Amino acid sequence: MRAWEIRGAFGLDHLTLGERPDPEPGPGQVVVRVRAASLNYRDLLMIQGLYNPKQALPLIPCSDGAGDVVSVGPGVSRVKPGDRVCGAFCQKWVSGTPTREKLRATLGGPLDGTLAEQVLLSEEGVVATPPHLADEEAATLPCAALTAWSALITEGRLAPGETVLVQGTGGVSLFALQFARLAGARVIVTSGSDAKLARAREMGAWEGINYRETPSWGARVKELTGGLGVDHVVEVGGAGTLKQSLAAVRFGGTVSLIGNLAGITTEIALTSIFMQRVKVQGILVGDRESFEAMSRAVAAAALRPAVDRVFPFEQAKAALDLMAQGGHFGKIVVRI
């Protein structure tokens, strides 16, 4: 099969399209013909060696993919060849208490990922594709959608009438917007672009705040919510935005901490957490049963992911360049 590999050393320059032997499924394993992969910021960091410098090479990058089962190993009963499936980022986290073992067996490092014509997965690590979605759309679900779902639904148990703040218009944030709307919540979106805010409003956002014009957007959020603050913040910025998020959240509210886009370490005034009795919930994608619940919801609502652009397999580097530049609205996809 053909596969993109990080070969020899980290760096985009070392990402190479080459040949690999087709994977063979062992007991409890399946091989999936990948039809589309979707990019996450983690993929870029992994390729650059910034995510885990100790990662063994070569590695096929990318965590998200959708396609169909081509073969199954001994003892497999959950799926059969021909089934349309997505791969689960955490191959071993089916459900229950998160553990190191469950949370560290992930695609796109340390395990080979989805930027290849085939991927070897655990029988327990695949989920049926929602029938109304094309593979290019379904490929966006495993990380970005499930992260938003875990934050707002599995952990957040969002209720109708609550208010959610989402930061920017990347993949996780737009899924958070869509799921919050689906759950009957109101959504406030921040962005540096009025054009993107307008698009977010078209997708159902209640209010938008341009953080370039309003750097202290936490205070603006308080105003919009009658002084209360939002029930839930989906924090993707990390160090660069957490202070504003803690100003935006209500007493007793929740900040789902899912990323670091705006910086890794930060000075936090811890008093803003305990004096407001805020919960800061770390989210790491999610378990397979949550994925399945999400897929049911996506199918029932005929929800469609926001795909910014689809690249052909051979132009995967151009797709990664777009990710690196930013500026996209929703997910970047590679057709394979």
Add this chain to the structure above:
Amino acid sequence: MRAWEIRGAFGLDHLTLGERPDPEPGPGQVVVRVRAASLNYRDLLMIQGLYNPKQALPLIPCSDGAGDVVSVGPGVSRVKPGDRVCGAFCQKWVSGTPTREKLRATLGGPLDGTLAEQVLLSEEGVVATPPHLADEEAATLPCAALTAWSALITEGRLAPGETVLVQGTGGVSLFALQFARLAGARVIVTSGSDAKLARAREMGAWEGINYRETPSWGARVKELTGGLGVDHVVEVGGAGTLKQSLAAVRFGGTVSLIGNLAGITTEIALTSIFMQRVKVQGILVGDRESFEAMSRAVAAAALRPAVDRVFPFEQAKAALDLMAQGGHFGKIVVRI
């Protein structure tokens, strides 16, 4: 003030429109000018002496009402004259653990109710009326809407993509339909009338089952859900329907037990509860903070209650007759 009272003995014949001194608010109390009252089946049972034969008389019946504050007693700070409010059924259940004391101080017995021009309430027992609702609409919220909300949202923590079964098209069931839709869930409705099923579909129901044609509707629900069963049943029928509900619910699902319309005692095969690991959750209306959360959601979604018919104050008995006959779709309201 004018008030309908159960005087001397129970029975519709003893329900009399008469004069009462205007109530005066003591410390922590408020007087509300009732503009509309809404009927619940409990009101009929109370008047007939079937709900609590030991209830002291005279009693002003009815639990649900909306209007505006006319006066407040010493120490009151939550509301002021002129505020539009609804009364809370459980006057003392603000939040937290339910107790006998919190759950037994209820309007329309043992406390005087809302079928009067004025009602005396605790400062803690009123909730701001959603601004977009007329009083005739808001009067339907305190019992029927809050019961549905408590079952599906406060306790049920309904998630998008889940499936809910509601029985019939009475007040609680239609609110359950609306809230389930608002929360992104699918709804199956049972009814004895195809016309009502059609109306329920217009309100967003996914499927309808005519229980006259399909008496074993539990099995039909399993079919519709691919053999799984529904996540949540809002059980209003009680003894007469619980067996089918336990056939309709999924393994690990929830039956919210909120009423007895179809009978009080029943033979239950308890194995159907524990062999399927079902939770049967008794619901008794709800607490004030849940009411406030519900009102926020109702306001945010501009949701409008299904009002079947509005009667003038003088024709309250005709309204109760309609309740007794059944056949209504949604709530019956009395304008005061």
Add this chain to the structure above:
Amino acid sequence: MRAWEIRGAFGLDHLTLGERPDPEPGPGQVVVRVRAASLNYRDLLMIQGLYNPKQALPLIPCSDGAGDVVSVGPGVSRVKPGDRVCGAFCQKWVSGTPTREKLRATLGGPLDGTLAEQVLLSEEGVVATPPHLADEEAATLPCAALTAWSALITEGRLAPGETVLVQGTGGVSLFALQFARLAGARVIVTSGSDAKLARAREMGAWEGINYRETPSWGARVKELTGGLGVDHVVEVGGAGTLKQSLAAVRFGGTVSLIGNLAGITTEIALTSIFMQRVKVQGILVGDRESFEAMSRAVAAAALRPAVDRVFPFEQAKAALDLMAQGGHFGKIVVRI
């Protein structure tokens, strides 16, 4: 290997000690040398054909057992030969949402059980034996202990200072007593024998009620708790005791419904459930991660199960006779 089998037809007369080929582990499977099995009432019903008359025969009965791994199949990584393990009753319920598939793959029917020298298990269906326990003690954990744990801890989230009612002094009830004490709760025990109540008090029970002397023990429980009722009832009697349990529980409390010892169907006044806002939680043993959490707690507290009597393998029928007669205190065990 030697095994007791229900052969040809149901009934204790058809329970026969014979020879079977040693099981061979397939992919993801392990074979365990059973050192001790423990009896549950379900085993007796199964042998008599009362539990599931459609069960295919021959069947090796019994759900609970402890021993050591003798061989493992391809792909097995969780355990290795020599490890001391207990079998999980629900072989496929590792964690997460209960489903029919997870809850129906159970030992002692439909799957062959533990009353044999060896048993074939899923790699995912074994749990490490707490080191301080002999196999005769550990064999009591999979059903009786886990049922009590699921009711009070996994689902009940018992808090210190709460009060629990347990019925009788069978296996589940004594584990419930021990776990409730471990969690800082007070326990009221009912029994028909003052001698057994005395033994329960020695194990930490706060109060005992002889139901022969006090048939309306629900009212007595209310007295003992200052009129409030208990927070949690572990209901093993089912139809014959539920009415008293609903009289014993506090407003907003929980009844864990786990058995039917005193009858299968009953007339319930549903009002006692919803007017008191009680939750009736069906419990079916539990998932493997709960088992593991329980084993950690059992080990940390060096808790020892109450074993009534240990029979040699050849006298398994005598053990079942004792189960049928009742009168035991805690668990009946068969050494293999």
Add this chain to the structure above:
Amino acid sequence: MRAWEIRGAFGLDHLTLGERPDPEPGPGQVVVRVRAASLNYRDLLMIQGLYNPKQALPLIPCSDGAGDVVSVGPGVSRVKPGDRVCGAFCQKWVSGTPTREKLRATLGGPLDGTLAEQVLLSEEGVVATPPHLADEEAATLPCAALTAWSALITEGRLAPGETVLVQGTGGVSLFALQFARLAGARVIVTSGSDAKLARAREMGAWEGINYRETPSWGARVKELTGGLGVDHVVEVGGAGTLKQSLAAVRFGGTVSLIGNLAGITTEIALTSIFMQRVKVQGILVGDRESFEAMSRAVAAAALRPAVDRVFPFEQAKAALDLMAQGGHFGKIVVRI
């Protein structure tokens, strides 16, 4: 009445023992004769002007106290003169969702506190004293004990067999130790003193770590727990200890953030929160219903608070000096 007041300006020098008119209870209020007050670090910060420089003066400091009701205002029904009670730190947080209004009406600033012969409280802001406790012991419950209870029980829902880390041997930490033991959990204590670690072990601690000898105590905690980490950290140090706490906690575990003793702002690597899926839960004392549940548990277990030393009323400054120096083990109390 006599009262200690911060007069004119902040600073221990401005803390003055003087006369005040006896408080008079308004509607819904009660006056309590304070028999003992207990110190928290917040009291010292408040007196020094470091907690809230905008606090209006004069102010009677101290949040914690126990005594008996001397008079009640109109409409009061929860207590009567002569009742032994403790005051609730958050006078308005009876139960339910925390809000700014509920969490900011606190004793010892902005409201007058307990370092006086009498204190004016809300009827809703008192809790019955556990009968087995002297007032000097009961005075320690409102802040320190309730904070530990809220962290581990109300929010943490600690289960038997779990492991808790507590930092040092101050009031909150020793209550956390006692409550964790009561709930069947194991406790690891850190301290800079081997003598204190020995005393903590006598109170039931499983392991102790001297952070002077083992500054990277997070790694040592991992070792002690077989590489897993603890389920729950009660974080009182704040900025100075959070990094080690995040090294000590298990994947999916909880850090209850309740204080800042070791610093207010800190650089946190946010990845350690979301890559381990940790929850950081801000805790601000707790609500009255949790206080009542805690008092039931304290009474049922006859648990006694660890009181380091009791000072007479006139020597309140000496008590505050001891607090400032540190080195105490458990709570410092002032008899009034």
